[in-house]
Amino acid sequence: MKTKEEVRVTQIHFDVEEVRKDFPVLHQQVNGHPLVYLDNGATAQKPLQVIEAISDYYRRYNANIHRGVHHLSQLATQTYEDAREEVRSFLNAKETAEIVFTSGTTDGINLVANTYARMVLRSGDEVLISAMEHHANIVPWQMICEQTGAILRVIPISDDGEWIMDEALNMISGATKIVSVMHVSNALGTINPIEKIIEAAHAVDARVMIDGAQALPHFEVDLQQLDCDFYVFSGHKISAPTGIGILFGKKELLQKMPPWKGGGDMIKEVSFAKTTYAETPLKFEAGTPNIEGAVAMAEGIRYWRKLNHHELQLHEQSLLEYATSELMKLPGMRIYGRAKHKVPVVSFLIDGLHPYDVGFILDRNGIAVRTGHHCAQPLMDFYGIPGTVRASFAFYNTHQEVDLLIKALKQAIKMLS
Amino acid sequence: MSIIAKETEIVEEFAMFEDWTEKYEYIIDLGRSLPLIDKELKTEEHLIKGCQSQVWLDAAFDGEKVQFRADSDAQIPKGIVSLLVRVLSDETPEEIVNTPLSFIEKIGLKEHLSPTRANGLVSMVNQMKMHALAFQHK
Numbered sequence: 001m002k003t004k005e006e007v008r009v010t011q012i013h014f015d016v017e018e019v020r021k022d023f024p025v026l027h028q029q030v031n032g033h034p035l036v037y038l039d040n041g042a043t044a045q046k047p048l049q050v051i052e053a054i055s056d057y058y059r060r061y062n063a064n065i066h067r068g069v070h071h072l073s074q075l076a077t078q079t080y081e082d083a084r085e086e087v088r089s090f091l092n093a094k095e096t097a098e099i100v101f102t103s104g105t106t107d108g109i110n111l112v113a114n115t116y117a118r119m120v121l122r123s124g125d126e127v128l129i130s131a132m133e134h135h136a137n138i139v140p141w142q143m144i145c146e147q148t149g150a151i152l153r154v155i156p157i158s159d160d161g162e163w164i165m166d167e168a169l170n171m172i173s174g175a176t177k178i179v180s181v182m183h184v185s186n187a188l189g190t191i192n193p194i195e196k197i198i199e200a201a202h203a204v205d206a207r208v209m210i211d212g213a214q215a216l217p218h219f220e221v222d223l224q225q226l227d228c229d230f231y232v233f234s235g236h237k238i239s240a241p242t243g244i245g246i247l248f249g250k251k252e253l254l255q256k257m258p259p260w261k262g263g264g265d266m267i268k269e270v271s272f273a274k275t276t277y278a279e280t281p282l283k284f285e286a287g288t289p290n291i292e293g294a295v296a297m298a299e300g301i302r303y304w305r306k307l308n309h310h311e312l313q314l315h316e317q318s319l320l321e322y323a324t325s326e327l328m329k330l331p332g333m334r335i336y337g338r339a340k341h342k343v344p345v346v347s348f349l350i351d352g353l354h355p356y357d358v359g360f361i362l363d364r365n366g367i368a369v370r371t372g373h374h375c376a377q378p379l380m381d382f383y384g385i386p387g388t389v390r391a392s393f394a395f396y397n398t399h400q401e402v403d404l405l406i407k408a409l410k411q412a413i414k415m416l417s
Numbered sequence: 418m419s420i421i422a423k424e425t426e427i428v429e430e431f432a433m434f435e436d437w438t439e440k441y442e443y444i445i446d447l448g449r450s451l452p453l454i455d456k457e458l459k460t461e462e463h464l465i466k467g468c469q470s471q472v473w474l475d476a477a478f479d480g481e482k483v484q485f486r487a488d489s490d491a492q493i494p495k496g497i498v499s500l501l502v503r504v505l506s507d508e509t510p511e512e513i514v515n516t517p518l519s520f521i522e523k524i525g526l527k528e529h530l531s532p533t534r535a536n537g538l539v540s541m542v543n544q545m546k547m548h549a550l551a552f553q554h555k
Contacts, residue, residue, distance in 0.1 A: 354491035356470040364437055372469050386490070387469070415442055416492055
């Protein structure tokens with residue numbers, strides 16, 4: 001075993017300028033200014049390695065999988081299944097049977113709501129979510145509650161944007177059957193204490209689904225240690241293409257769950273009298289899947305795992321602290337989401353300035369941010385605001401980019417006040 | 418003044434600006450001078466909801482000409498709203514319905530009327546024409 005010192009020496013120092021070279025899209029001018037991409041919470045940029053993996057797939061071995069005896073189909077199937085193994089190892093899941101390819105986080109949540117939840121929920125049962133959830137983790141539960149007579153309950157949050165834990169733990173009871181909450185808030189950046197919720201839910205025999213869409217771009221998770229029952233995320237938030245995502249589910253649950261979509265690749269035998277289904281995970285992957293997406297996601301994960309995570313997190317936290325302190329120097333600045341543990345996301349409003357106007361003036365300066373309600377209208381209602389301006393950073397962002405953001409915001413304040 | 422004459426006037430005004438900051442400072446000023454819609458009219462009925470910002474629109478008809486009043490919660494859309502009100506107000510329903518608008522594109526503001534901006538402006542232009550169409554058949 002290597003000592004700590006040896007590990008530190010063998011890992012490459014995190015060099016943001018070097019890393020940026022891997023992302024071609026970052027090197028361009030927008031409206032006459034160098035692009036400053038601070039909309040990583042919406043989607044992350046892709047490194048060359050991922051872009052080339054997609055191209056390589058179509059140039060060398062495009063074929064349908066799990067179907068052909070021919071060479072290309074074998075190669076495509078092998079690479080697709082290797083991708084599943086890469087994801088398993090990345091999440092530290094026990095086996096690849098627990099890794100289902102989906103089209104993204106939304107798809108994964110809907111799959112669980114329409115299979116596991118539909119199977120177990122009875123009238124009067126409770127589903128617990130939180131007040132900061134993305135619409136993708138609200139609407140599927142509302143739909144399934146309406147259909148089953150179950151009750152949707154909502155963990156309240158504090159002004160700082162943290163769960164009120166006493167109340168959260170009190171809400172978990174024998175009636176609770178499913179808890180589905182976000183690991184990290186897309187609108188506020190809060191890293192939620194999901195470990196405590198998972199433990200409390202398991203104590204009453206409820207199952208827990210974690211929406212990890214905004215977590216994995218910033219830190220690694222160990223699913224065996226977390227012990228959640230389901231974990232979902234989207235490839236495109238972690239440098240992989242859009243249209244591919246993962247549902248992790250504990251094998252014993254996936255085995256019990258009925259399939260959701262019917263079609264090819266998910267069956268064992270089909271006759272007009274009766275169809276039997278394939279085993280998990282193929283049972284949940286009807287039709288030709290996003291093969292190129294899976295292959296490129298594995299490449300994105302390989303890229304991500306090669307980075308020095310200790311250094312990367314220090315860099316991201318330093319960006320967060322610097323951006324927060326510089327923003328607070330601006331007149332009328334209000335930051336939403338002041339949790340103790342945050343990823344580098346800063347959601348803010350400037351008194352008297354509408355997010356649309358601010359976002360537009362930033363765009364004229366080549367700066368990409370998100371404005372609006374961030375698909376979290378109930379959260380915006382909680383704060384009594386229509387939306388915010390959100391700067392969401394990735395490991396390839398720099399401190400100089402924070403300076404450019406501040407400079408452009410000063411111009412926005414001057415023009416709009 | 419006809420719709421086309423008003424459009425030409427606006428295009429000439431905007432030709433003076435040398436860069437985007439001057440242009441947008443002017444638009445923001447226009448928004449500030451827009452006669453505000455009465456509070457009682459800021460209802461769901463008058464609201465054109467965009468994902469990012471919203472617009473309120475009221476139309477009145479005296480039997481001959483249409484008067485529009487409007488407002489937006491964001492300043493840049495509000496300035497553009499004021500230009501649309503200036504061009505289409507005090508015109509007959511026939512003219513409003515039949516004259517295609519070209520000044521927005523000519524003064525380089527087309528991007529704000531793109532559906533992707535989600536600011537309610539595209540729907541607002543349609544709504545203004547719909548009001549005129551309804552008045553035409555009164």
